[in-house]
Amino acid sequence: MQRLQRYGWLSGLIPLVWLVLGVWQNTLGANPVERLIRVSGDWALWWLLLTLAISPLRHLTGWSGWNRWRRPLGLLCFFYALLHVTCYGVLEHFFSWEGIWRDLLKRPYITVGFCAFLLLLPLAITSTRGWMRRLGNRWGRLHLLIYPAALLVIGHYVLMTKADYRMPLLHAGVLGGLLGWRVWYVITYRIM
Amino acid sequence: MPFRWNPELKPEEITPEEWFKQRRRLMRSAALVGAGAVLGVDPLAAMEKGGAGLGEVRPGVVTLNEKQTSFQDASGYCNFYELGSGKEDPARQAATLVTRPWSVWIDGEVGRPGRVTLEELLKPHPLEERVYRMRCVEAWSMVIPWVGFPLAELLKRFEPGPKARYVAFETVLDPERLPGQKRELLPWPYREGLRLDEAMHPLTILAVGMYGRVLPNQNGAPLRLVVPWKYGFKSIKSIVRISLTTEQPVTSWNAHAPSEYGFYANVNPAVSHPRWDQSKERRIGEFLRRDTLPFNGYGDQVAGLYAGMDLTRDF
Numbered sequence: 001m002q003r004l005q006r007y008g009w010l011s012g013l014i015p016l017v018w019l020v021l022g023v024w025q026n027t028l029g030a031n032p033v034e035r036l037i038r039v040s041g042d043w044a045l046w047w048l049l050l051t052l053a054i055s056p057l058r059h060l061t062g063w064s065g066w067n068r069w070r071r072p073l074g075l076l077c078f079f080y081a082l083l084h085v086t087c088y089g090v091l092e093h094f095f096s097w098e099g100i101w102r103d104l105l106k107r108p109y110i111t112v113g114f115c116a117f118l119l120l121l122p123l124a125i126t127s128t129r130g131w132m133r134r135l136g137n138r139w140g141r142l143h144l145l146i147y148p149a150a151l152l153v154i155g156h157y158v159l160m161t162k163a164d165y166r167m168p169l170l171h172a173g174v175l176g177g178l179l180g181w182r183v184w185y186v187i188t189y190r191i192m
Numbered sequence: 193m194p195f196r197w198n199p200e201l202k203p204e205e206i207t208p209e210e211w212f213k214q215r216r217r218l219m220r221s222a223a224l225v226g227a228g229a230v231l232g233v234d235p236l237a238a239m240e241k242g243g244a245g246l247g248e249v250r251p252g253v254v255t256l257n258e259k260q261t262s263f264q265d266a267s268g269y270c271n272f273y274e275l276g277s278g279k280e281d282p283a284r285q286a287a288t289l290v291t292r293p294w295s296v297w298i299d300g301e302v303g304r305p306g307r308v309t310l311e312e313l314l315k316p317h318p319l320e321e322r323v324y325r326m327r328c329v330e331a332w333s334m335v336i337p338w339v340g341f342p343l344a345e346l347l348k349r350f351e352p353g354p355k356a357r358y359v360a361f362e363t364v365l366d367p368e369r370l371p372g373q374k375r376e377l378l379p380w381p382y383r384e385g386l387r388l389d390e391a392m393h394p395l396t397i398l399a400v401g402m403y404g405r406v407l408p409n410q411n412g413a414p415l416r417l418v419v420p421w422k423y424g425f426k427s428i429k430s431i432v433r434i435s436l437t438t439e440q441p442v443t444s445w446n447a448h449a450p451s452e453y454g455f456y457a458n459v460n461p462a463v464s465h466p467r468w469d470q471s472k473e474r475r476i477g478e479f480l481r482r483d484t485l486p487f488n489g490y491g492d493q494v495a496g497l498y499a500g501m502d503l504t505r506d507f
């Protein structure tokens with residue numbers, strides 16, 4: 001059990017290993033760059049949703065052990081988001097800042113994704129014990145940024161979609177459930 | 193009339209000399225084997241038998257000095273929403289699209305309207321190979337050796353009337369064979385259209401094959417349009433109706449999102465799309481993106497069609 005807690009997060013790297021092997025063996029299909037960007041984006045979103053699932057799970061099961069998984073899940077989200085953005089910067093633009101800047105101005109889904117990434121960045125940086133201590137009460141308030149970040153990611157997904165909105169709407173539904181539960185929780189227990 | 197050369201093609205876009213000589217040899221040997229073979233073969237016979245051959249094809253009528261996309265990628269990665277919205281769905285779903293028997297309505301402003309079977313439609317037209325760039329609106333591109341014949345030849349057969357100004361195309365509407373039509377992602381059937389002069393341009397072809405074989409279903413079997421200077425969505429697949437009209441026809445993507453997909457949809461690096469910056473493209477099989485060329489590199493041949501038009505407005 002101890003060991004699972006310490007090393008369990010490593011299983012979060014399985015998708016990364018799968019992607020690296022895919023690049024290595026050229027099994028990512030006709031457009032490997034698109035595949036890399038999409039799969040890393042998907043995982044970033046999934047880790048984000050799992051991070052947000054911890055509190056409802058804790059409440060539903062009455063087991064506080066879930067809390068331990070929140071930080072590794074959040075960091076996996078950031079790690080895959082970083083991979084996603086790096087693939088975009090390197091494989092789409094090959095470090096062309098001008099090209100990236102033009103995208104930020106001209107392609108709304110890129111603008112929105114970038115804002116989401118900017119919001120995730122301070123959360124990842126302040127995820128250490130030291131920062132938690134230094135920020136005290138403000139740490140919790142800062143980390144409320146995960147909510148706007150999650151909404152922006154869904155916006156990013158919707159805006160990048162061409163005509164078939166099933167997948168982004170499915171994710172929007174899951175996020176809606178997770179946020180809805182919080183609204184219900186706050187109202188029922190009059191926390192505010 | 194052995195070859196219909198487009199005299200305006202740039203030298204680097206036409207066949208290299210060795211290929212040309214080789215082609216002449218091929219033609220000669222074909223002629224030796226049986227005079228008239230080119231016209232006499234039923235190109236569909238091979239399909240009927242379930243084979244992949246196409247009968248006689250005049251090789252290299254238009255070629256390109258660019259590396260061809262692999263058949264695997266060109267048939268495995270495509271957009272055909274009627275067979276699924278993922279890029280790999282159409283190849284997986286392809287078997288539901290039964291393409292035989294097939295017939296095509298040709299109507300509207302033509303002297304001889306009516307319905308013809310695919311066999312009748314193809315019979316008079318010698319098939320030729322044309323290697324074209326294919327640029328998708330999603331900013332990826334391929335180089336594909338199509339097998340087909342000029343749309344102009346077909347239209348002439350049915351005698352366009354004096355009032356005809358546009359050509360409208362329709363994909364087959366049959367949710368059993370094209371299950372994607374069960375959901376109204378786009379207004380089905382898929383429709384596309386060209387101005388008559390675009391349709392009559394020698395680069396515009398109807399294709400029945402690619403890579404020397406019959407078209408795979410996911411690539412628009414048994415009959416599709418190929419307009420190489422326009423975004424791929426203009427090149428409508430699995431056509432069952434061709435109408436000559438006086439008014440600009442309604443086209444599917446344009447109707448779905450008029451601010452995103454224009455009627456003309458000429459490849460234009462200067463007009464960007466809210467999702468895809470059109471100044472560059474990823475050539476499938478290449479690592480870094482390359483610059484997108486105006487009219488997909490066919491400007492010398494087709495820019496004249498749009499003289500005096502503001503292509504940032506009529507995009």
Ligand code: HEM
Pocket residue numbers: 034037038039040041042044045048077081084085088110113114115116117120153156157160
């Ligand atoms: C600067 C920031 C970002 C950039 C430039 C960016 C860029 C992109 C690009 C280029 C695509 C693919 C579009 C396509 O294939 O047509 C995409 C899709 C996606 N991105 Fe991002 N992104 C950013 C931030 C994020 C973040 C922070 C997340 C999640 C935490 C995220 C999640 C996604 C998801 C879920 C998709 C859809 C994947 C799919 O279709 O399966 N992105 N993004």
